[in-house]
Amino acid sequence: xxxxxxxxxxxxxxxxxxxxxxxxxxxxxxxxxxxxxxxxxxxxxxxxxxxxxxxxxxxxxxxxxxxxxxxxxxxxxxxxxxxxxxxxxxxxxxxxxxxxxxxxxxxxxxxxxxxxxxxxxxxxxxxxxxxxxxxxxxxxxxxxxxxxxxxxxxxxxxxxxxxxxxxxxxxxxxxxxxxxxxxxxxxxxxxxxxxxxxxxxxxxxxxxxxxxxxxxxxxxxxxxxxxxxxxxxxxxxxxxxxxxxxxxxxxxxxxxxxxxxxxxxxxxxxx
Numbered sequence: 001x002x003x004x005x006x007x008x009x010x011x012x013x014x015x016x017x018x019x020x021x022x023x024x025x026x027x028x029x030x031x032x033x034x035x036x037x038x039x040x041x042x043x044x045x046x047x048x049x050x051x052x053x054x055x056x057x058x059x060x061x062x063x064x065x066x067x068x069x070x071x072x073x074x075x076x077x078x079x080x081x082x083x084x085x086x087x088x089x090x091x092x093x094x095x096x097x098x099x100x101x102x103x104x105x106x107x108x109x110x111x112x113x114x115x116x117x118x119x120x121x122x123x124x125x126x127x128x129x130x131x132x133x134x135x136x137x138x139x140x141x142x143x144x145x146x147x148x149x150x151x152x153x154x155x156x157x158x159x160x161x162x163x164x165x166x167x168x169x170x171x172x173x174x175x176x177x178x179x180x181x182x183x184x185x186x187x188x189x190x191x192x193x194x195x196x197x198x199x200x201x202x203x204x205x206x207x208x209x210x211x212x213x214x215x216x217x218x219x220x221x222x223x224x225x226x227x228x229x230x231x232x233x234x235x236x237x238x239x240x241x242x243x244x245x246x247x248x249x250x251x252x253x254x255x256x257x258x259x260x261x262x263x264x265x266x267x268x269x270x271x
Contacts, residue, residue, distance in 0.1 A: 002071045004091060006110030009213070010189035012043055014111045017154035022077055022108060024048050030055040030067055032080040040079075050077070058116035067096035082213075083112055088132045088158060103221040114156050114216040119217035120194055121148050121154075121209055124220065128154040134167055138227050141167065145174035146250065150221050150257040152198050157216040165206040171218060172199030176254040180219040221257040231258050232266050239267070 005022055008014040009027035023029070023046050031037035034052040055063055055078065066257050070076055078085045078094060084107070085091030098105050118228070131148070134157055135141045144230065148155060159167050164183070172179065183202055185193045195205055226234075231252050238248035259261055 001075055001095065001106060003077045004051035004085045004095070004105070005079050006039060006108055006112065007075050007079050007082055009082040009111045009116075009187060010191075010192075013190060015044055016108065016110050019110060020044055020046065023050070026050040026075070026077045028053065028074055028246060029077045029079060030089075030094065032056050033082040034109075036081045037079055045148045050178050055090045055094065057090060060090045061119075064093035064097040068103055071098055071103045072101065072218065083114075087112070087114065087130075087199045103215045111188065113158075113213065113215050116187050117182070117184040117217050118154065118156055120184065121217035122196060123180060123182060123217055124155045125154065127152075127154060127220075130156045134163075134227065135158075136163070138166065138170070138226050142170050142174065145170050146253065146260050148258055149174050149253050152223070153221045154220050155218040155267060157218070158212045159216050161210045161212065161214055164210050164216075165203055167216070168199045168203045168206055171216075172203070173250065174254060175199070175218065175221070179221075182217040183210075184215040184217065187215065223257075226256040226258070228258065228262075228266065231256050231263060232270065235263050235267050236270070 001020060005019055007019065011067045023041060023044070024049065027050055029037060029050045030053045032055060034054050037052060053067070055067065067076060078091050080089035080091065083089065086095055094107050113225065115225045118125055118128055129151065135144055168181070177200060179196060179198065181197065181199055182201055183195045188242065195202055235248045237250065240244050249263040252258070252263055
């Protein structure tokens, strides 16, 4: 079978007894970074030295079938550098290949930066969506956020410290000035920190420089209270005052939760 094993995201004390037991008896481990896994085994005082196979973003497509076939004959433990494999980390391709071959797949649950950040954010937890990392390029990032402007569920993102301030600025533009956001940093580690506020409030903090692993939790859009016709009228009024159509649609979208793209198309059709 394949065993997806969640590893600590910072605090070694979060390693479960099941994780330790499985690693103590593992013959083969597919690891995102074999050096990181070797250090984990040493830190957990595990004397077992399983065969380590590198499984990362650059080789998973080629390794998936090979590892699934290996799991037909042996138990294969899959680990990422931190947290649950296959969740914004290597592992999905191997699981898909295993399922196709009828190989049993199970998991050892454990630490999750996504769920921890959601739980401590102070934002609604009944419905949420995990969006992973936003695109690196500013234009693509703004486009991705614009598509989420009317998403009613709480949204969870990963982000790098170097792009946090610019991503928060784009979130403010896409989601509006009042949308609540929680930035969770270094979860389970010594300098764990949660900052809550609007995008503008958080940008002032982020611009001074932020370090560590970052999870951003964003409040979902409020129910739309403006009709499409009224929103279109707002767009047309902004355009009449000299605002570019694209910018007018983005502004009204952020304020109403309606799709900027739909507003743009409606405005073109009404000309």
